[in-house]
Amino acid sequence: xxxxxxxxxxxxxxxxxxxxxxxxxxxxxxxxxxxxxxxxxxxxxxxxxxxxxxxxxxxxxxxxxxxxxxxxxxxxxxxxxxxxxxxxxxxxxxxxxxxxxxxxxxxxxxxxxxxxxxxxxxxxxxxxxxxxxxxxxxxxxxxxxxxxxxxxxxxxxxxxxxxxxxxxxxxxxxxxxxxxxxxxxxxxxxxxxxxxxxxxxxxxxxxxxxxxxxxxxxxxxxxxxxxxxxxxxxxxxxxxxxxxxxxxxxxxxxxxxxxxxxxxxxxxxxxxxxxxxxxxxxxxxxxxxxxxxxxxxxxxxxxxxxxxxxxxxxxxxxxxxxxxxxxxxxxxxxxxxxxxxxxxxxxxxxxxxxxxxxxxxxxxxxxxxxxxxxxxxxxxxxxxxxxxxxxxxxxxxxxxxxxxxxxxxxxxxxxxxxxxxxxxxxxxxxxxxxxxxxxxxxxxxxxxxxxxxxxxxxxxxxxxxxxxxxxxxxxxxxxxxxxxxxxxxxxxxxxxxxxxxxxxxxxxxxxxxxxxxxxxxxxxxxxxxxxxxxxxxxxxxxxxxxxxxxxxxxxxxxxxxxxxxxxxxxxxxxxxxxxxxxxxxxxxxxxxxxxxxxxxxxxxxxxxxxxxxxxxxxxxxxxxxxxxxxxxxxxxxxxxxxxxxxxxxxxxxxxxxxxxxxxxxxxxxxxxxxxxxxxxxxxxxxxxxxxxxxxxxxxxxxxxxxxxxxxxxxxxxxxxxxxxxxxxxxxxxxxxxxxxxxxxxxxxxxxxxxxxxxxxxx
Numbered sequence: 001x002x003x004x005x006x007x008x009x010x011x012x013x014x015x016x017x018x019x020x021x022x023x024x025x026x027x028x029x030x031x032x033x034x035x036x037x038x039x040x041x042x043x044x045x046x047x048x049x050x051x052x053x054x055x056x057x058x059x060x061x062x063x064x065x066x067x068x069x070x071x072x073x074x075x076x077x078x079x080x081x082x083x084x085x086x087x088x089x090x091x092x093x094x095x096x097x098x099x100x101x102x103x104x105x106x107x108x109x110x111x112x113x114x115x116x117x118x119x120x121x122x123x124x125x126x127x128x129x130x131x132x133x134x135x136x137x138x139x140x141x142x143x144x145x146x147x148x149x150x151x152x153x154x155x156x157x158x159x160x161x162x163x164x165x166x167x168x169x170x171x172x173x174x175x176x177x178x179x180x181x182x183x184x185x186x187x188x189x190x191x192x193x194x195x196x197x198x199x200x201x202x203x204x205x206x207x208x209x210x211x212x213x214x215x216x217x218x219x220x221x222x223x224x225x226x227x228x229x230x231x232x233x234x235x236x237x238x239x240x241x242x243x244x245x246x247x248x249x250x251x252x253x254x255x256x257x258x259x260x261x262x263x264x265x266x267x268x269x270x271x272x273x274x275x276x277x278x279x280x281x282x283x284x285x286x287x288x289x290x291x292x293x294x295x296x297x298x299x300x301x302x303x304x305x306x307x308x309x310x311x312x313x314x315x316x317x318x319x320x321x322x323x324x325x326x327x328x329x330x331x332x333x334x335x336x337x338x339x340x341x342x343x344x345x346x347x348x349x350x351x352x353x354x355x356x357x358x359x360x361x362x363x364x365x366x367x368x369x370x371x372x373x374x375x376x377x378x379x380x381x382x383x384x385x386x387x388x389x390x391x392x393x394x395x396x397x398x399x400x401x402x403x404x405x406x407x408x409x410x411x412x413x414x415x416x417x418x419x420x421x422x423x424x425x426x427x428x429x430x431x432x433x434x435x436x437x438x439x440x441x442x443x444x445x446x447x448x449x450x451x452x453x454x455x456x457x458x459x460x461x462x463x464x465x466x467x468x469x470x471x472x473x474x475x476x477x478x479x480x481x482x483x484x485x486x487x488x489x490x491x492x493x494x495x496x497x498x499x500x501x502x503x504x505x506x507x508x509x510x511x512x513x514x515x516x517x518x519x520x521x522x523x524x525x526x527x528x529x530x531x532x533x534x535x536x537x538x539x540x541x542x543x544x545x546x547x548x549x550x551x552x553x554x555x556x557x558x559x560x561x562x563x564x565x566x567x568x569x570x571x572x573x574x575x576x577x578x579x580x581x582x583x584x585x586x587x588x589x590x591x592x593x594x595x596x597x598x599x600x601x602x603x604x605x606x607x608x609x610x611x612x613x614x615x616x617x618x619x620x621x622x623x624x625x626x627x628x629x630x631x632x633x634x635x636x637x638x639x640x641x642x643x644x645x646x647x648x649x650x651x652x653x654x655x656x657x658x659x660x661x662x663x664x665x666x667x668x669x670x671x672x673x674x675x676x677x678x679x680x681x682x683x684x685x686x687x688x689x690x691x692x693x694x695x696x697x698x699x700x701x702x703x704x705x706x707x708x709x710x711x712x713x714x715x716x717x718x719x720x721x722x723x724x725x726x727x728x729x730x731x732x733x734x735x736x737x738x739x740x741x742x743x744x745x746x747x748x749x750x751x752x753x754x755x756x757x758x759x760x761x762x
Contacts, residue, residue: 017244017269033067107169109224110243112195122189207601266298285535286562291602292737293571296538305340317349318506324515357464409518461519468526513539573608580736582757611743622748640693642680695739701747
């Protein structure tokens with residue numbers, strides 16, 4: 001679909017999807033010349049100096065002078081309407097002109113351009129030029145040399161005929177190359193530069209999806225409607241409206257696309273699968289899953305813009321965009337402003353769930369002056385209570401979990417309700433008599449917090465959920481009364497309430513849904529009427545870093561039949577992705593609705609360096625390895641590099657070591673990085689939602705990842721032990737997938753058990 005930020009006037013210059021991938025790699029001086037070229041060309045393509053000429057043997061492909069050495073390649077759509085497809089060195093423009101292939105796809109009706117030489121080179125490459133890495137120090141845990149890809153016995157797509165591939169929309173000129181593919185690396189090399197539809201078709205086939213299913217799920221939804229009687233191979237103006245292009249409206253607009261990284265591309269060039277999810281009308285709550293870097297958050301932001309544009313005019317904020325912490329909420333606000341502008345932002349309420357819960361409770365109890373404490377502080381209160389009570393039947397950790405997950409999580413308000421509350425997944429069973437004792441301790445704990453003027457975020461969330469559910473009950477009761485009166489409002493009742501009682505929102509969009517608690521979901525469910533397009537959530541339970549196990553269906557959020565999954569990562573290289581998935585092991589993960597989730601078919605189209613794994617004898621020596629690695633990445637801007645560690649003490653110590661080594665450190669706090677300069681350092685929890693070109697995960701040692709205390713649960717509470725191991729694995733998985741180009745993992749002493757799949761047998 002063509003996107004434009006301003007009405008067309010005079011010359012129209014468009015940018016084709018994936019052309020930006022070549023342009024952004026240009027030397028800074030050449031990129032500057034390109035910016036000047038496009039500015040001047042949009043003003044007057046007939047001005048001298050462009051040397052505008054049609055390439056020999058091509059009826060629509062033209063070249064134009066960018067500077068002395070570089071040329072822009074453009075397809076002339078008609079008149080003064082041009083489509084920019086590439087910027088190449090002049091020495092490569094007139095060589096082997098048959099390699100430039102373009103046309104209108106007979107299935108999708110979209111314009112597609114392929115440089116066959118670029119695709120072939122990408123297929124043949126086994127790896128890009130690696131970022132500098134220091135020579136590995138001798139260590140008994142050195143990483144093995146990466147094995148060369150094994151050749152398959154036969155080409156990957158030998159079972160499909162040329163006609164079958166063409167019927168799915170695979171570009172005809174690429175089919176001879178497709179026939180030669182024998183490894184997944186070669187396939188991903190092709191997918192990186194091939195038109196997106198071709199790449200998606202081939203990846204789905206390779207993942208084992210049946211041919212008929214690929215036709216139904218990938219080709220059919222984007223096929224030109226029968227009413228149009230198929231695409232006209234000569235109607236380029238109609239084709240451009242079906243294509244992934246953008247009209248260049250001004251210099252700043254183009255610069256934002258090219259220089260904002262993945263987000264700049266995703267602001268404009270959504271993958272067809274993503275675009276379908278954004279614009280689909282859902283009959284109820286819908287979920288989009290997928291691994292890191294697949295664009296879930298981008299889909300959520302585009303979904304917000306789509307829903308806002310369907311709203312009637314007004315100044316209210318009928319759409320809620322929420323996530324689980326303050327950092328991510330601030331990032332969502334900045335991205336939504338960049339994507340949709342101030343008009344979209346003005347109609348959206350952006351708040352993290354605890355902020356939202358606090359707002360609801362404060363509205364009901366404006367005089368509340370209690371101090372909020374986190375789970376760690378609450379656990380200390382539990383320990384002190386047990387000491388004072390002389391209670392030794394239960395540990396503080398068990399009681400804290402029981403209170404959070406069962407009593408608060410299910411909004412249990414009475415002793416009798418607790419006797420019948422479900423405790424699925426809690427591991428240890430408890431008798432009725434034991435429940436009575438636990439309930440008595442929970443009451444004493446609540447009174448203790450009340451006396452001290454304290455409350456936890458979970459308490460606030462649970463109270464907010466009850467308040468919103470009560471509000472919903474009043475709304476539903478009014479609705480029933482209105483129906484009984486034949487659709488007429490009771491003005492006396494409404495006036496007496498002081499306001500017209502309505503749901504707070506028409507739509508709710510949730511990012512990082514896997515980390516919300518049951519109370520959060522009850523609150524959100526009560527805030528929006530059960531109607532089409534009511535709740536849209538994105539998340540991945542493989543990235544769950546808090547112990548909030550929920551089944552959405554039991555909380556009134558029914559996503560069955562409306563759940564989709566994204567499988568292509570656009571951020572992390574296949575080498576980093578491979579090792580990150582190995583860290584997860586064979587553990588089972590849920591889909592937020594009681595079934596299993598999987599990363600099957602999850603892959604990257606990017607290629608890079610194998611992650612570096614290095615061990616040291618002590619933490620002091622390991623910090624030296626970190627400094628050495630950072631110096632090896634001297635050509636990468638410091639603010640594009642980061643280090644994550646298991647503990648706050650390690651953050652402090654490592655920051656001091658960097659400063660003494662002449663490297664500026666910048667700590668990541670709960671409000672984000674403290675400054676714009678220097679290498680970012682923080683605990684693993686701080687890295688959710690962030691990304692960096694180069695990343696070091698330090699301190700990945702046994703006893704730290706996972707922490708030693710986790711194994712104490714293995715005999716006393718096996719279920720809790722498995723949950724804690726899940727969380728620790730997920731935290732390391734999240735940290736590893738924050739790296740875009742290069743990843744280094746270090747440890748001292750024994751490496752974490754989670755690294756075993758990445759290391760040779762000891």
